[in-house]
Amino acid sequence: MTDETLLSVGIDLGTSTTQLVFSRLHVKNRAAAFTIPQMEIAEKEILYKSDIHFTPLLDDSTIHGSGVREIVAEEYRKAGISLADVDTGAVIITGETARKENAEAVLAELSSFAGDFVVATAGPHLESILAGKGSGAEEYSREHRCTLLHFDIGGGTTNMVLYQNGEIYSTGCLNIGGRLVKVNDGVIVYISPVLDGLTDLQVGQKVTEAELLPLCKTLVNALEDMVIGAGETIPLSLRTTALMKLPEKIDVLSFSGGVADFIYTDSQEDAFRYGDIGVLLGRTIAKSRLYSAKTIRPTETIRATVVGAGSHSTQLSGSTISYDGVEFPLKNLPVLALSEEEQSHLSDAIRKKRAWFSSPPAIFFPGWKNPSFEQISHVAEEILASAGDMSPLVIAVGADMGKALGQALVARGQKGLVCVDSLSMGSGAYLDIGPPVAGGAVLPVVIKTLIFEK
Amino acid sequence: MDKTELRSLVEELLRDLQPSAKPSAPNKEVRENFHDGILPDITAEDLREQYLVADPHNKDAFMALKRKTPARVGVGRAGARYRTTTMLRFRADHAAAQDSVFSLVGENFYKDNHFPFVKTMCKDKDEYLTRPDLGRRFSPESQSIIRNLYPTPPKILLVIGDGLSSAAVEANAVDCMKAIRQGLGSIPLGETLFVQFCRVGASDHLGEITGAEIVCMLVGERPGLVTAESMSCYITYKPYPGIPESKRTVISNIHRQGTPAVEAGAHIATLLLTMLEKKASGIDLGRMQE
Numbered sequence A: 001m002t003d004e005t006l007l008s009v010g011i012d013l014g015t016s017t018t019q020l021v022f023s024r025l026h027v028k029n030r031a032a033a034f035t036i037p038q039m040e041i042a043e044k045e046i047l048y049k050s051d052i053h054f055t056p057l058l059d060d061s062t063i064h065g066s067g068v069r070e071i072v073a074e075e076y077r078k079a080g081i082s083l084a085d086v087d088t089g090a091v092i093i094t095g096e097t098a099r100k101e102n103a104e105a106v107l108a109e110l111s112s113f114a115g116d117f118v119v120a121t122a123g124p125h126l127e128s129i130l131a132g133k134g135s136g137a138e139e140y141s142r143e144h145r146c147t148l149l150h151f152d153i154g155g156g157t158t159n160m161v162l163y164q165n166g167e168i169y170s171t172g173c174l175n176i177g178g179r180l181v182k183v184n185d186g187v188i189v190y191i192s193p194v195l196d197g198l199t200d201l202q203v204g205q206k207v208t209e210a211e212l213l214p215l216c217k218t219l220v221n222a223l224e225d226m227v228i229g230a231g232e233t234i235p236l237s238l239r240t241t242a243l244m245k246l247p248e249k250i251d252v253l254s255f256s257g258g259v260a261d262f263i264y265t266d267s268q269e270d271a272f273r274y275g276d277i278g279v280l281l282g283r284t285i286a287k288s289r290l291y292s293a294k295t296i297r298p299t300e301t302i303r304a305t306v307v308g309a310g311s312h313s314t315q316l317s318g319s320t321i322s323y324d325g326v327e328f329p330l331k332n333l334p335v336l337a338l339s340e341e342e343q344s345h346l347s348d349a350i351r352k353k354r355a356w357f358s359s360p361p362a363i364f365f366p367g368w369k370n371p372s373f374e375q376i377s378h379v380a381e382e383i384l385a386s387a388g389d390m391s392p393l394v395i396a397v398g399a400d401m402g403k404a405l406g407q408a409l410v411a412r413g414q415k416g417l418v419c420v421d422s423l424s425m426g427s428g429a430y431l432d433i434g435p436p437v438a439g440g441a442v443l444p445v446v447i448k449t450l451i452f453e454k
Numbered sequence B: 001m002d003k004t005e006l007r008s009l010v011e012e013l014l015r016d017l018q019p020s021a022k023p024s025a026p027n028k029e030v031r032e033n034f035h036d037g038i039l040p041d042i043t044a045e046d047l048r049e050q051y052l053v054a055d056p057h058n059k060d061a062f063m064a065l066k067r068k069t070p071a072r073v074g075v076g077r078a079g080a081r082y083r084t085t086t087m088l089r090f091r092a093d094h095a096a097a098q099d100s101v102f103s104l105v106g107e108n109f110y111k112d113n114h115f116p117f118v119k120t121m122c123k124d125k126d127e128y129l130t131r132p133d134l135g136r137r138f139s140p141e142s143q144s145i146i147r148n149l150y151p152t153p154p155k156i157l158l159v160i161g162d163g164l165s166s167a168a169v170e171a172n173a174v175d176c177m178k179a180i181r182q183g184l185g186s187i188p189l190g191e192t193l194f195v196q197f198c199r200v201g202a203s204d205h206l207g208e209i210t211g212a213e214i215v216c217m218l219v220g221e222r223p224g225l226v227t228a229e230s231m232s233c234y235i236t237y238k239p240y241p242g243i244p245e246s247k248r249t250v251i252s253n254i255h256r257q258g259t260p261a262v263e264a265g266a267h268i269a270t271l272l273l274t275m276l277e278k279k280a281s282g283i284d285l286g287r288m289q290e
Helices: A065-079 A095-099 A103-114 A124-135 A137-143 A209-227 A258-264 A278-287 A304-311 A342-354 A373-387 A402-411 B003-017 B028-033 B059-066 B084-102 B107-112 B125-130 B140-149 B166-184 B202-210 B261-278 B282-289
Strands: A004-013 A017-029 A039-049 A057-059 A088-093 A118-122 A147-153 A158-164 A167-174 A181-184 A187-191 A252-256 A314-316 A322-324 A330-337 A362-365 A393-397 A417-420 A430-433 A444-448 B117-119 B156-161 B193-196 B214-220 B231-237 B248-254
Touching: A004 A103, A004 A304, A017 A065, A017 A304, A039 A304, A039 A314, A065 A103, A088 A103, A088 A124, A088 A304, A088 A314, A088 A444, A095 A103, A103 A118, A118 A124, A118 A330, A118 A444, A124 A137, A124 A147, A124 A158, A124 A167, A124 A252, A124 A304, A137 A147, A137 A158, A137 A252, A147 A258, A147 A278, A167 A209, A181 A209, A209 A278, A252 A258, A258 A278, A322 A402, A330 A342, A330 A393, A342 A362, A342 A373, A373 A393, A373 A402, A373 B166, A373 B261, A393 A402, A393 A430, A402 A417, A402 B166, A402 B261, B084 B125, B084 B166, B117 B140, B140 B202, B156 B166, B156 B202, B166 B214, B166 B231, B166 B261, B193 B202, B202 B214, B202 B231, B214 B261, B231 B261, B231 B282, B248 B261, B248 B282, B261 B282
Parallel strands: A004 A088, A088 A118, A147 A252, A330 A362, A362 A393, A393 A417, B117 B193, B156 B193, B156 B214
Antiparallel strands: A004 A017, A017 A039, A147 A158, A158 A167, A181 A187, A314 A444, A322 A417, A330 A430, A430 A444, B214 B231, B231 B248
């Protein structure tokens, strides 16, 4: 089978900046000769990185939707890429921007504007995961077999992810970023509500670098407390998510996001040249206990999240799967996830949980390694008894059994079916499935993790 | 040093080298594992999960590497040699490989599953191993049994052959064949033929005898030390004796640690449907799909 490429776009609509990247994903057969093909995304090559634009806002609570669209359209033009060229990708709306009133509408519009199978994503946990992948922190942890805590410090939030030997251990987010305070001509023009009670500074007040330092120290202290396991002392208003769980020992720290550039390299230029406290925050971190011999600089800093969205959001299903009578893409399917315990009484578990969903969910269960034919038949019966009315019926399994199960469902008269395998997802995730690639052998999928549980 | 001193020194050394007077009791571990006269089955342990290095620098990292390979690495050592466990396991796996070559597929395998039985011209395992040519042909009696089973040329003739591993066939063939039949849906299929002393090339004579459009054969692979249970599927479009090997499609590595039998069966079914449509197998089919 010949190798194939997918053109993927990533768009990051952040608190302070909007960016875009185009990547080429190389799909290759990794299986040995004379065995069943095993398609994988073997290589990710970044083709184009956009300029870094300020995210256009109408006011403090509204995104300038058409302004964002113009930026994206202009970058497509500059890259020489048309919408029809784009196979896959993700738009992520991050940090404070995700909390704007029209965030959801802008996100939905932008994802359909950017390409047929460009999915809309948001959420602090997913953002942490994409930044960790996009920065190269995940790879560092895998290659060096170490425990690594990565911070992606943007305008409004700090997304954290902890890796052990390249595997995600936990994720979390704090309301710490470079644009919590905006300064114009030496006067404070904005203070984020998350800082209420943490500073005496007032909007309209003239301010110097020295006067902003105590606030920066407060924010950096919160990050330090996180690392040393004293997270409980972090003020509630600074917590975006529940405190992340951390292991006893952390070997390496790394930073990405706009603020990271001022941690690793500081040009000593005007601290207020971006009209916010980002530079000062970076400098404060560089002088803190967070910056030590254990700190590494990842491959991507300010572009970590957008590279994550562009190059790392799409994955491939297993290579022996079934689908029939379904129009792709399937977008935004909520995931009904079952545990190993629950899958042993599958139909009861599905019946009980499907009532929680307002739209038909994709059903995920771990499956069985090397199942017998009778087991497959039984599973098919159980699924049809509890979810046979769904159309399309979307099943995702962990173990390599998707094609056999799909054929068992079709043999029992199921019309409109997708049955994919070799995937892993949890409750609260959303699933997008794109049109088939590699001669129809595999389906590209994007799994949007909203809650991370280990 | 005078003579007496030297003598006492040598005596002392010799005393140290003597085995202690009382033979030592078997150690605790051995005693605990040995009850009712049955030793634990050392082949039951998954080698990918077995790590025998004492005081490893980073066990987790090594285990992550081990999960990617069936190779016997991270086994530690005793002096310059393998430890006893490693040595015994190696010999046990080798014995399992030999057994599966030399043993026959049990009678109840084909009787219970109602697979009609025929054998090639080999009269026993020894002849099968030494005369590959006989493992590809059927005697006139066997030919007439086969003709009676398939009076009209089947579209797809499904065959299970013992090949070089009876263990592989017993472990995978039934589940795999059921999945193939399920995936083929409405295509009329005759009975699944079981062939004893079967080489892949028997497909060709079967094609000639029955006039089948496709012969699809599940057959035990020559066992190795990783598994004795690996099965292959050979598919030939319009086979005849002397057909080039390049016209066969093969799916190998069907076993519990490779492609699961049912999933392989589902894949094979789709492949068979493609072959019926394209009227080709082997590299002919590959060329059409490029």
